[in-house]
Amino acid sequence: MNRPLVLIVAALLVAPAISIVGGCASAKGSSAQEKRAYTLRMRDAALAELYTQAPEAKQKIQNAAGYGVFSSIGTNIIFVTTGGGFGVVHDNTTGKDTYMKMGELGVGIGIGVTDFRAVFVFYDEHVLNTFIRDGWEFGGEAQAIAQAGDQGGGVTGAENIHSGMEVYQFTKNGIALSASVSGTKYWKDGYLNSYARPGGG
Numbered sequence: 001m002n003r004p005l006v007l008i009v010a011a012l013l014v015a016p017a018i019s020i021v022g023g024c025a026s027a028k029g030s031s032a033q034e035k036r037a038y039t040l041r042m043r044d045a046a047l048a049e050l051y052t053q054a055p056e057a058k059q060k061i062q063n064a065a066g067y068g069v070f071s072s073i074g075t076n077i078i079f080v081t082t083g084g085g086f087g088v089v090h091d092n093t094t095g096k097d098t099y100m101k102m103g104e105l106g107v108g109i110g111i112g113v114t115d116f117r118a119v120f121v122f123y124d125e126h127v128l129n130t131f132i133r134d135g136w137e138f139g140g141e142a143q144a145i146a147q148a149g150d151q152g153g154g155v156t157g158a159e160n161i162h163s164g165m166e167v168y169q170f171t172k173n174g175i176a177l178s179a180s181v182s183g184t185k186y187w188k189d190g191y192l193n194s195y196a197r198p199g200g201g
Contacts, residue, residue: 027086027099032192039088039099039192043069046117050168057168060121066091066128068120070102070186086189087118089132093125098132099192103185116169124164131165135187 027042029035046069051058061067070087085102122128130136 036192039086042071043088050119054168064121064123065125066122070118072102072116099189100186101189119168121166127164137185
């Protein structure tokens with residue numbers, strides 16, 4: 001198959017993938033209040049599962065400057081990997097929740113859809129505030145690999161992906177998964193934060 005035809009086929013396959021991701025990249029609900037509530041339920045469920053599978057994470061999060069929980073769906077079609085999701089970052093000092101979005105575009109091989117969650121632990125207050133205020137973008141050097149075990153729901157130990165920050169990544173349904181924060185951007189959800197009450201969701 002010649003190069004132009006390969007590019008055309010890839011584009012036709014990638015377009016539906018981007019459409020799928022776009023439809024799942026934000027919290028569910030018809031109003032800001034419903035979307036915030038859905039995000040907080042996702043956070044509570046993810047933390048409960050994390051504490052069951054990695055008990056040491058609870059103490060880490062309690063003693064940290066803050067933490068963030070994100071839910072993401074990624075679609076891998078031939079050479080292009082796309083992903084999008086939503087989440088919330090909690091400041092342990094102020095008790096404030098900041099709602100955020102995430103997006104990812106990278107290069108991969110294969111066909112499939114992966115659904116996973118990530119829990120960030122911020123040990124440094126400056127890193128936490130920068131993540132919230134300015135957003136964050138992880139370059140190609142930031143790798144965090146999670147592989148589900150035979151029993152499902154596999155969680156690796158936290159991966160140090162940046163000074164003052166580490167992340168736990170795990171699957172939602174226990175399917176074996178290789179995930180990476182490489183090429184991922186995080187930014188404030190202006191809509192949800194504009195309508196959020198002071199002090200949280």
